[in-house]
Amino acid sequence: xxxxxxxxxxxxxxxxxxxxxxxxxxxxxxxxxxxxxxxxxxxxxxxxxxxxxxxxxxxxxxxxxxxxxxxxxxxxxxxxxxxxxxxxxxxxxxxxxxxxxxxxxxxxxxxxxxxxxxxxxxxxxxxxxxxxxxxxxxxxxxxxxxxxxxxxxxxxxxxxxxxxxxxxxxxxxxxxxxxxxxxxxxxxxxxxxxxxxxxxxxxxxxxxxxxxxxxxxxxxxxxxxxxxxxxxxxxxxxxxxxxxxxxxxxxxxxxxxxxxxxxxxxxxxxxxxxxxxxxxxxxxxxxxxxxxxxxxxxxxxxxxxxxxxxxxxxxx
Amino acid sequence: xxxxxxxxxxxxxxxxxxxxxxxxxxxxxxxxxxxxxxxxxxxxxxxxxxxxxxxxxxxxxxxxxxxxxxxxxxxxxxxxxxxxxxxxxxxxxxxxxxxxxxxxxxxxxxxxxxxxxxxxxxxxxxxxxxxxxxxxxxxxxxxxxxxxxxxxxxxxxxxxxxxxxxxxxxxxxxxxxxxxxxxxxxxxxxxxxxxxxxxxxxxxxxxxxxxxxxxxxxxxxxxxxxxxxxxxxxxxxxxxxxxxxxxxxxxxxxxxxxxxxxxxxxxxxxxxxxxxxxxxxxxxxxxxxxxxxxxxxxxxxxxxxxxxxxxxxxxxxxxxxxxxxxxxxxxxxxxxxxxxxxxxxxxxxxxxxxxxxxxxxxxxxxxxxxxxxxxxxxxxxx
Numbered sequence: 001x002x003x004x005x006x007x008x009x010x011x012x013x014x015x016x017x018x019x020x021x022x023x024x025x026x027x028x029x030x031x032x033x034x035x036x037x038x039x040x041x042x043x044x045x046x047x048x049x050x051x052x053x054x055x056x057x058x059x060x061x062x063x064x065x066x067x068x069x070x071x072x073x074x075x076x077x078x079x080x081x082x083x084x085x086x087x088x089x090x091x092x093x094x095x096x097x098x099x100x101x102x103x104x105x106x107x108x109x110x111x112x113x114x115x116x117x118x119x120x121x122x123x124x125x126x127x128x129x130x131x132x133x134x135x136x137x138x139x140x141x142x143x144x145x146x147x148x149x150x151x152x153x154x155x156x157x158x159x160x161x162x163x164x165x166x167x168x169x170x171x172x173x174x175x176x177x178x179x180x181x182x183x184x185x186x187x188x189x190x191x192x193x194x195x196x197x198x199x200x201x202x203x204x205x206x207x208x209x210x211x212x213x214x215x216x217x218x219x220x221x222x223x224x225x226x227x228x229x230x231x232x233x234x235x236x237x238x239x240x241x242x243x244x245x246x247x248x249x250x251x252x253x254x255x256x257x258x259x260x261x262x263x264x265x266x267x268x269x270x271x272x273x274x275x276x277x278x279x280x281x282x283x284x285x286x287x288x289x290x291x292x293x294x295x296x297x298x299x300x301x302x303x304x305x306x307x308x309x310x311x312x313x314x315x316x
Numbered sequence: 317x318x319x320x321x322x323x324x325x326x327x328x329x330x331x332x333x334x335x336x337x338x339x340x341x342x343x344x345x346x347x348x349x350x351x352x353x354x355x356x357x358x359x360x361x362x363x364x365x366x367x368x369x370x371x372x373x374x375x376x377x378x379x380x381x382x383x384x385x386x387x388x389x390x391x392x393x394x395x396x397x398x399x400x401x402x403x404x405x406x407x408x409x410x411x412x413x414x415x416x417x418x419x420x421x422x423x424x425x426x427x428x429x430x431x432x433x434x435x436x437x438x439x440x441x442x443x444x445x446x447x448x449x450x451x452x453x454x455x456x457x458x459x460x461x462x463x464x465x466x467x468x469x470x471x472x473x474x475x476x477x478x479x480x481x482x483x484x485x486x487x488x489x490x491x492x493x494x495x496x497x498x499x500x501x502x503x504x505x506x507x508x509x510x511x512x513x514x515x516x517x518x519x520x521x522x523x524x525x526x527x528x529x530x531x532x533x534x535x536x537x538x539x540x541x542x543x544x545x546x547x548x549x550x551x552x553x554x555x556x557x558x559x560x561x562x563x564x565x566x567x568x569x570x571x572x573x574x575x576x577x578x579x580x581x582x583x584x585x586x587x588x589x590x591x592x593x594x595x596x597x598x599x600x601x602x603x604x605x606x607x608x609x610x611x612x613x614x615x616x617x618x619x620x621x622x623x624x625x626x627x628x629x630x631x632x633x634x635x636x637x638x639x640x641x642x643x644x645x646x647x648x649x650x651x652x653x654x655x656x657x658x659x660x661x662x663x664x665x666x667x668x669x670x671x672x673x674x675x676x677x678x679x680x681x682x683x684x685x686x687x688x689x690x691x692x693x694x695x696x697x698x
Contacts, residue, residue, distance in 0.1 A: 003543055004536075004539050004540050004543045007539070007542070007543040008539035008540075008542060008543060011535065011539055011542075011568075012535060012536065012539050015533065015535035015536075016535075019533050019535075067587060067588075067590040067689070068590060068591070068689065133359070133360075133363075137363075137364070137367075138359065138360070138362075138363035138364050138367070139364050139584065140556040140559070140584070140588060142559065142587060142588035142589070142590070144590075145590065149567045151569070159568065159569065161567065230532075234532045234533070234560055234563075234564075235560075235563060236532060236556070236559065236560045236563075236588065238556065240360075240530075241530075241532065243530070244530040244531075244532075275533075275536075276533070276535055276536050276539075277536075279525075279527075279536030279537070280536040280539050280540065283525055283526060284495075284525050284526060284527040284528065284531065284536055284537060285498060285525075285526040285527070285528070287528070287536075288528070
């Protein structure tokens, strides 16, 4: 039973960390919005899915890579990867702002019940998914291989592959930039102020609408970056991939303490590792069961997740 | 507020009515119109299969109408998304629509089981092009579809051993790892593959896994494959996941032979997986091109796309119902009796004749191998 875990421990660990970082970035989309609005952005899963298409479009339609073309090298490789990353972030960021505008702002302006926006978010997520389904004729879309998956070195029997290394380093970097942004920038302070007390923040002259839009934008940018890494590692997307990834990232956010940015970090990483270990030891059919048992146990002893709720707890 | 609710209810019921209205014949004076249905996934994640099948049905209708100008055929599209829960909500409407004489489909086994009670009560003849679950034609099973259910596709208990044989061909002392995607199609098929492996001399089963069909990270499964030392990996599931998996398997450095069942049989598989798919072995029944190249060219001309999965079967199934209409079987019970007694030729050259449980006598699976990015037919697996 544990033979696989012992035999392939480091391979699994590296894969789990890479997957975990993708979860971290998506769960930021949930956690940021929750921190500020105390509402779950159910459309975040579809924002992620749209983000993956940003990378596909960049490599396939702008740089004309195909399934059979040679992977890029040198400066071209960096150019394509960076453009893809920015494109995914842009697509997801704009989609997130659009979601806020359509599903949240108008209802908020009318002072409707908070639950109404929850439903409108579900509505727009269905719309986003169906639009992509129609655009892609319900078919899965393969992404061309831009980054050759070179095995850099072998550590304790595990292959260290270029794409996983890039994912881990770049995702960590993006996470820390966003974390610093929330902590140190003027806008970040405003976000935290709204998160702590909306009315007080308004009285202090904080522009509520701008703060909320920025929150969605930042969450969307992180989620879009996740879309880029997802494509780089798995080279595959489909109109319905959002649900599984969104669910996992949401679980990660709750595990770490939703609304808490550091919580998203540790929640995402633990979930990524937990998933691969559980799949290897018990069989992949037990993955979801194990994850939710752990989630229930954690919430039983720490009802607000491992790191507690809310964005404001990240203050220095 | 109340008014609003009422008016929205009115819209909903109007939409519900429209389904019934859509199939009312709009016959011109010269031609008589008859209605048949196609049931399968036309939206949702499995829609590409349903669209491929329905295109073949539409094509059969086109050819039929060209030959029989005095008959017009109306096709009712029944979208069950391949999902039993959805099938249970759409089937009653079709059953109560008296114009529908017979149905090509349902495409998927689970959706078939959910639809059967509604169709049984109205004697609706069903001819599925792709529902391969064994229990559907097993009279001792609660899923038994007789006397209304028929299929023009081989069952999984034939496919499983064929897949086991084809996957291990040319590999001496094959160490085989088998995993499924947890779907109602894949789990039993995996059982038949494992049973079939016992009859392949030298082959041993060294491990397995069961991976949800939404998985994109296969690293735990690949870790297991590496630990087991497998030389052959067989996947029972669908092509999109297979493409994601094979890329990751090759990237991990494994050179094990990869094989899959008819769920993987789709030209999208090598397209999605690229170079990683080279040499992969798949069992399936080909598109029209594998049977008749001229017909495929005509199909492309008339339908604007190339024929896809189960198009031979869908075409055959539609033709049975159409020939029934031509023979004047224009009530449901007459059509059912006609189908039960049907004897005719498939475009694949085989003879279609249903046994008492609704199965055809053949059902040989062909082996396909990926060469230069295309699944190439290597002939029937014997």
